[in-house]
Amino acid sequence: MIDTVKQISRLFKIKNLWFGLFFLKAGLSLLLVIPFYLINNAVLSSSLFSKSLVNSWDFSVLSEMFFGRGEIFPQYLIFVFVGAVIYAAIIQFINGGLYYIFVSGQFEKIDWRTFYAECGLRFNFHIKITVMMIFVYILLLFAGMFFVNIIGMASGHLVGMPVVIMTGFKLLILGLIILAASIFSDCARAAAAAYPDKPFREILTIASGYFKPSLKKLLIIYLITYIPFFIIWIVAEWLSLTVVGSIGGLIGIMIEIVLLQTCSFARSGQKLWYLISFGKEFRSKNQGRFLPKQVTLEL
Amino acid sequence: MMLPKTAAIFFISFLFFFNASAFDTLKITAELDTTLKQVSGVVEYKLPTNFELSTFEFQLFPNVYFSADTPYLDDKSGLRDRLINSKKWGSMAIDSILLDDKNIGDNYSIEYTQGIVPLNDYQSDQPLIIKLYFKTIVPESGDRLSYLGSNYLLDGWFPTPAVLKKNHEWYHPYYARNSELVSDYYFYDVKILVPSDLMVVGPGSSLKNSKEGESTTEHSFLFGPAHDFALAIDPDYLTEESIIGTDTIRIYYRDYEYSIIQKIKQAAENSIEYMTEYVGDYAYNSLNIVFSDIGFSGGIEFPALVSLSTPRGAPVLSNAYDMLTIHEVVHQWFYGMVGSNQVEHPWLDESLTNFFTLKILVHYWGDSANLFDLAGLKTTMRDMNRLNMTLFMGESSINQPSYSYYRGESYFSTVYDRGALAIETIDNLLGDSLSQIFWKTYFEKFKFAHPIPDDFRNVIVKTAGDSLAAIYDILIDSPISIDFSVSNLSNRRFDSTDAEISFVLNQKGTVNYPIDYRLYFSNGDSLDFKWQPQYSTEEIVQIAPYPAVSILVDPDNKWAIDANLINNSIVINPDNRPGFRLSAGIMFLIESLLSFVGGI
Numbered sequence: 087m088i089d090t091v092k093q094i095s096r097l098f099k100i101k102n103l104w105f106g107l108f109f110l111k112a113g114l115s116l117l118l119v120i121p122f123y124l125i126n127n128a129v130l131s132s133s134l135f136s137k138s139l140v141n142s143w144d145f146s147v148l149s150e151m152f153f154g155r156g157e158i159f160p161q162y163l164i165f166v167f168v169g170a171v172i173y174a175a176i177i178q179f180i181n182g183g184l185y186y187i188f189v190s191g192q193f194e195k196i197d198w199r200t201f202y203a204e205c206g207l208r209f210n211f212h213i214k215i216t217v218m219m220i221f222v223y224i225l226l227l228f229a230g231m232f233f234v235n236i237i238g239m240a241s242g243h244l245v246g247m248p249v250v251i252m253t254g255f256k257l258l259i260l261g262l263i264i265l266a267a268s269i270f271s272d273c274a275r276a277a278a279a280a281y282p283d284k285p286f287r288e289i290l291t292i293a294s295g296y297f298k299p300s301l302k303k304l305l306i307i308y309l310i311t312y313i314p315f316f317i318i319w320i321v322a323e324w325l326s327l328t329v330v331g332s333i334g335g336l337i338g339i340m341i342e343i344v345l346l347q348t349c350s351f352a353r354s355g356q357k358l359w360y361l362i363s364f365g366k367e368f369r370s371k372n373q374g375r376f377l378p379k380q381v382t383l384e385l
Numbered sequence: 386m387m388l389p390k391t392a393a394i395f396f397i398s399f400l401f402f403f404n405a406s407a408f409d410t411l412k413i414t415a416e417l418d419t420t421l422k423q424v425s426g427v428v429e430y431k432l433p434t435n436f437e438l439s440t441f442e443f444q445l446f447p448n449v450y451f452s453a454d455t456p457y458l459d460d461k462s463g464l465r466d467r468l469i470n471s472k473k474w475g476s477m478a479i480d481s482i483l484l485d486d487k488n489i490g491d492n493y494s495i496e497y498t499q500g501i502v503p504l505n506d507y508q509s510d511q512p513l514i515i516k517l518y519f520k521t522i523v524p525e526s527g528d529r530l531s532y533l534g535s536n537y538l539l540d541g542w543f544p545t546p547a548v549l550k551k552n553h554e555w556y557h558p559y560y561a562r563n564s565e566l567v568s569d570y571y572f573y574d575v576k577i578l579v580p581s582d583l584m585v586v587g588p589g590s591s592l593k594n595s596k597e598g599e600s601t602t603e604h605s606f607l608f609g610p611a612h613d614f615a616l617a618i619d620p621d622y623l624t625e626e627s628i629i630g631t632d633t634i635r636i637y638y639r640d641y642e643y644s645i646i647q648k649i650k651q652a653a654e655n656s657i658e659y660m661t662e663y664v665g666d667y668a669y670n671s672l673n674i675v676f677s678d679i680g681f682s683g684g685i686e687f688p689a690l691v692s693l694s695t696p697r698g699a700p701v702l703s704n705a706y707d708m709l710t711i712h713e714v715v716h717q718w719f720y721g722m723v724g725s726n727q728v729e730h731p732w733l734d735e736s737l738t739n740f741f742t743l744k745i746l747v748h749y750w751g752d753s754a755n756l757f758d759l760a761g762l763k764t765t766m767r768d769m770n771r772l773n774m775t776l777f778m779g780e781s782s783i784n785q786p787s788y789s790y791y792r793g794e795s796y797f798s799t800v801y802d803r804g805a806l807a808i809e810t811i812d813n814l815l816g817d818s819l820s821q822i823f824w825k826t827y828f829e830k831f832k833f834a835h836p837i838p839d840d841f842r843n844v845i846v847k848t849a850g851d852s853l854a855a856i857y858d859i860l861i862d863s864p865i866s867i868d869f870s871v872s873n874l875s876n877r878r879f880d881s882t883d884a885e886i887s888f889v890l891n892q893k894g895t896v897n898y899p900i901d902y903r904l905y906f907s908n909g910d911s912l913d914f915k916w917q918p919q920y921s922t923e924e925i926v927q928i929a930p931y932p933a934v935s936i937l938v939d940p941d942n943k944w945a946i947d948a949n950l951i952n953n954s955i956v957i958n959p960d961n962r963p964g965f966r967l968s969a970g971i972m973f974l975i976e977s978l979l980s981f982v983g984g985i
Contacts, residue, residue, distance in 0.1 A: 111979050146765070170982050245696060249701070
């Protein structure tokens, strides 16, 4: 646990990668939001009704915007969905290099040529894992819902705050189930990086063999890395609402953007921090091709 | 001295007979069998004698729960699925019918909820006494008539006479999708035998006596005039009471529902206070609010009785249950005291009730976040009304039978949401000075009666004249959507002192009524004008000492029904900040989505 906390210092040694991944996400989001801005700004900018948006997330403006123009909203959602699919595909490409550097432990001095070579080499594996995980997530979601509904039935007579706490508890259970599946996908991706010559089925076997005994530890690692990000997220949201509500105007909006982007940047950092600890953990049990070569001393 | 005394006796007798003949009495004697989940008993009804009837007709409401194929369950998929799963369907059977104590055998017919008894052989100068021996199977779990465990909600549980129209013909409401129970006003004299371990809650303070037997207790109720008589039964009810003015509110709850009681009580008190002041006195002086295990999240109104489902977590996160309570309490005025045909003209109670719910929420909870305020997202009931209204805009008119809406969402969106905003528009156009006069007049005139839409319209005409009635015709009777907008604002120098301001006013959905608009000038002043539209689009030119910086159509938001409020104004210098902030927020949402799908 302490070791995971200590790994955060190593995160700052890969700031190029961190910034790169953040800008990839932010850049694509910016591309996706530009049409939204162009479509809606003309309407909002000339109306007195929309002014309340400068200081608060006024639902009345949002509902007039989205549902008064019902034809644009679904089209835009499809547009964002396509963007998300493209991003997921790009990330699967990057995952090849990413898991390579973290499982090998060679992330502090990244050889970009090797990095991209690994990206290309393992792309089909990562796509396969993603497709498989989509089905796993769907199955687990239904199974998890069934499980939490049983808990819900047992708590049938709760009213008020206990219901909210119980709902939070149910979401936490669902989240943990999904997180466990996500950790399994990390194991599979790491196994693919460590054993590039093994077929897919065998990689899953290796991942599964590592996943079962290590799940508890990996869950803890994930939560240790996630909690600081979660706190940053909550604080950023609270600060941005306060700033916009009090200072307002363009300055308030700019501060809010900086805070929200800090939050997004922290999320990218959280995943990299987790991967540093995860990679070290995985390497300690499955060295694969990263097993140090025996050095023969020539006397 | 004799004459005045005789006159006084005559006058008092006249009043008594007048009242006695105004509303008939339904005498009901019944027993609840909790093992068989059925209510059996007899309804006694005296037929009017001042005109001839060829038939006596009655309603068997529980047959709406008879099978999955009934018109009532069409579009009520949740209720239908529950009944399919439980296989505990509801129904009503008639064991026998006695006319003046003579059994008529099987000389009657029943189809769905309609029962018909021919009377050709039973003409008499004396009032004909009809006794209907019935057996009602309570469904698990229905909506108005329902049981779950040992909690019962009994509405429509005895056969009621069909509605006798002014032309002496019987009228049977068509109990199909979205419909509610319709009946005439009666005085109810009810005796029901219930297992002694169950607590029985009737309307208001109608419970007169409870005689405890060996294992059952006979509860006697006297209540009326009302068009329905419902009961809520549960072994674990606890009571909380509060008095507001001359009215008493009693809340019947289970111990696990205690945490919500104060909110419910406050909402009920506020509603009664507001409605008494704004519309008229609450006639029953006592209102019971019960928690029932109905199979959906919401409430059902009955005269002097309100049933709410157990609220779960909603009251912590929002004022949704305050809103629900207000809605059901307001129904005591528009549904309870002023009845209406809820099947043919559901808007006459639902739209009016939702309008007053909106008014009460704004009055007591404010207009900025009266429904929901979490993490900076503020929502009002009006926002939700407007949002729901736009979903089915232009499809149906507000004045349509409940069963004619092709699905539940369209019904609720049109009658509850658009209806409330249409009534709010009419109320706004009446203005503060006439609004209260209108509502008090309508209430007093149709108290304990069933007005039709024309009655509502006539009160508008009498209060505010034909021009507002024309607006009523557009808002209530037509499906068109109304949208005012302003565009093409420009200024140019007119002469050395004045500026020429030109802009275009548009209206979608023709409204022949003056529309207010406000000009804001560069020196900070503003001036109000009225637009009397003759065409759907008109260019307006104004000469003023200062150029205009913005124009706002309908500045006082009188036209609550306006389909789009964003286009109601225009500014000369566009302000990109709202769009910029919204886009930045959306960008962060997209980034979060990408983080979720990509893991980074």
